[in-house]
Amino acid sequence: MNRNNTxxxxxxxxxxxxxxxxRYGKSAGLTAQIVDAVGSLVRTPPKKTxxxxxxxxxxxxxxxxxxxxxxxxxxxxxxxxQITVFMDSQVTTTDASILANNLALNKGVKSTTVDTLTIxxxxxxxxxxxxxxxxxxxxxxxxxxxxxxHPTVDFVDADxxxxxxxxxxxxxxxxxxILSVVLxxxxxxxxxxxxxxxxxxxxxxxxxxxxxxxxxxSTMLRPYLLRSLLLATVAICTAIxxxxxxxxxxxxxxxxxxxxxxxxxxxxxxxxxxxxxxxVFSTIMTVLLxxxxxxxxxxxxx
Amino acid sequence: MIHFHxxxxxxxxxxxxxxxxxxxxxxxxxxxxxxxxxxxxxxLNLIMAFDTPDQGSLRVDGLDLIGIPAGRIPFLRRQIxxxxxxxxxxxxxxxxxNISVPLxxxxxxxxxxxxxxxxxxxxxxxxxxxxxxxxxxxxxLRQLVSAARATIHKPPxxxxxxxxxxxxxxxxxxxxxLLDQANTAGAAVLITCKTFEPYAQRxxxxxxTLTLSEGSIKQYEPEQHNSN
Numbered sequence: 001m002n003r004n005n006t007x008x009x010x011x012x013x014x015x016x017x018x019x020x021x022x023r024y025g026k027s028a029g030l031t032a033q034i035v036d037a038v039g040s041l042v043r044t045p046p047k048k049t050x051x052x053x054x055x056x057x058x059x060x061x062x063x064x065x066x067x068x069x070x071x072x073x074x075x076x077x078x079x080x081x082q083i084t085v086f087m088d089s090q091v092t093t094t095d096a097s098i099l100a101n102n103l104a105l106n107k108g109v110k111s112t113t114v115d116t117l118t119i120x121x122x123x124x125x126x127x128x129x130x131x132x133x134x135x136x137x138x139x140x141x142x143x144x145x146x147x148x149x150h151p152t153v154d155f156v157d158a159d160x161x162x163x164x165x166x167x168x169x170x171x172x173x174x175x176x177x178i179l180s181v182v183l184x185x186x187x188x189x190x191x192x193x194x195x196x197x198x199x200x201x202x203x204x205x206x207x208x209x210x211x212x213x214x215x216x217x218s219t220m221l222r223p224y225l226l227r228s229l230l231l232a233t234v235a236i237c238t239a240i241x242x243x244x245x246x247x248x249x250x251x252x253x254x255x256x257x258x259x260x261x262x263x264x265x266x267x268x269x270x271x272x273x274x275x276x277x278x279x280v281f282s283t284i285m286t287v288l289l290x291x292x293x294x295x296x297x298x299x300x301x302x
Numbered sequence: 303m304i305h306f307h308x309x310x311x312x313x314x315x316x317x318x319x320x321x322x323x324x325x326x327x328x329x330x331x332x333x334x335x336x337x338x339x340x341x342x343x344x345x346l347n348l349i350m351a352f353d354t355p356d357q358g359s360l361r362v363d364g365l366d367l368i369g370i371p372a373g374r375i376p377f378l379r380r381q382i383x384x385x386x387x388x389x390x391x392x393x394x395x396x397x398x399x400n401i402s403v404p405l406x407x408x409x410x411x412x413x414x415x416x417x418x419x420x421x422x423x424x425x426x427x428x429x430x431x432x433x434x435x436x437x438x439x440x441x442x443l444r445q446l447v448s449a450a451r452a453t454i455h456k457p458p459x460x461x462x463x464x465x466x467x468x469x470x471x472x473x474x475x476x477x478x479x480l481l482d483q484a485n486t487a488g489a490a491v492l493i494t495c496k497t498f499e500p501y502a503q504r505x506x507x508x509x510x511t512l513t514l515s516e517g518s519i520k521q522y523e524p525e526q527h528n529s530n
């Protein structure tokens with residue numbers, strides 16, 4: 001084990017500091033260039049710059065978690081949007097199921113569930129209806145009247161006013177969710193652009209020196225692209241961790257009984273990968289679009 | 303090798319070159335003096351294709367620089383070793399990494415790179431300091447590293463813009479020796495300077511002295527200096 005560690009360390013050191021193998025020109029291998037990019041990032045930028053990048057990217061990472069919270073809130077609102085039909089005590093489960101299935105055929109009803117409630121030691125069959133968002137108040141009133149007049153139904157628990165407010169809340173939450181996703185993507189792209197531009201500007205001198213020595217554009221571009229990609233990827237991953245830590249901390253500070261199911265929201269893997277992809281894609285586009293402007297090809301010795 | 307023919311150039315409204323004609327064959331060793339703002343650095347910028355003449359023609363190693371495609375310019379610059387007045391090094395790299403860059407760009411085999419690096423570091427006396435970052439070196443040593451980098455790949459043209467200004471005598475001697483060696487190997491060496499004396503004391507090979515004045519090159523006492 002020790003010998004393997006020593007071999008790995010000496011290999012990395014060799015790639016890190018020695019000019020062999022080549023880092024520039026046609027013979028430069030991708031592995032050597034990646035290790036060189038890592039070494040370059042360790043040497044520059046200063047740690048403060050990296051910390052600022054990670055902190056800045058915490059904003060979109062937190063927004064991503066916030067959009068998840070909004071999704072969870074929307075799901076909760078959807079779940080709480082229901083009408084409970086209490087069946088008569090003589091009604092069997094089969095009859096209740098038949099009624100539930102018939103109700104499910106109504107386009108104003110999203111789903112139906114047959115349950116048993118125990119009230120004062122009596123078991124009462126209930127049908128829980130989830131009305132769809134398109135069900136307006138007139139149709140709702142009509143449905144409640146029809147149910148109340150059904151021979152097997154004892155009582156219908158439906159607060160029409162609350163249900164309408166619930167629709168508005170769901171729609172608002174959905175809109176906010178979409179907006180936060182769009183803003184998250186936009187903010188991530190802009191921050192990745194800013195970070196990359198700042199880093200490219202810092203590398204201007206090195207770029208000019210290589211240009212003076214006759215390095216071709218592709219020779220110069222690859223190390224900077226690798227470096228920028230590494231910086232953006234590491235910064236966004238750190239930001240995701242920071243944002244996640246922030247929400248965990250928030251859940252200890254805020255009374256979660258009020259916000260149960262909303263805080264802390266998780267960040268699914270697909271969302272993390274999406275954020276990383278946006279940051280990486282924005283970085284690549286920035287390098288390709290900005291490179292010529294930042295690094296003037298007509299440089300002089302003065 | 304380097305051929306300026308009736309070149310005209312204006313920079314910031316100042317007419318620098320007026321039908322400037324200059325031919326530097328390979329090998330050759332030329333000291334070019336000129337006053338401030340006479341156009342010495344501009345001349346070197348033109349050779350390096352950092353700038354283009356307003357009129358006239360300019361050929362370097364057979365390549366016409368007027369209208370040269372942008373994709374060919376890196377190939378041109380790899381044929382030229384440049385020692386700027388202020389050393390332009392890769393700041394976060396070590397001595398050996400800086401010196402090795404032209405060899406890597408030229409596509410030399412790793413064995414050749416190692417061999418030349420060892421020889422060069424031995425010659426300039428920086429073998430012990432090869433892994434030190436260049437930012438930690440003094441200015442004279444940085445200039446020496448710049449000269450080593452400019453000559454290690456044996457380019458056919460070497461340009462030096464006031465290379466030994468403000469460095470100590472020993473380092474200046476070593477730097478000029480590098481240029482002498484390159485010239486002996488067949489390079490066309492062009493050094494711009496304010497005065498000839500510091501170079502006349504050091505250059506071992508035959509050289510010619512020219513003056514850039516009033517937009518044209520004048521032979522400064524067209525004599526051949528022989529150190530022996």
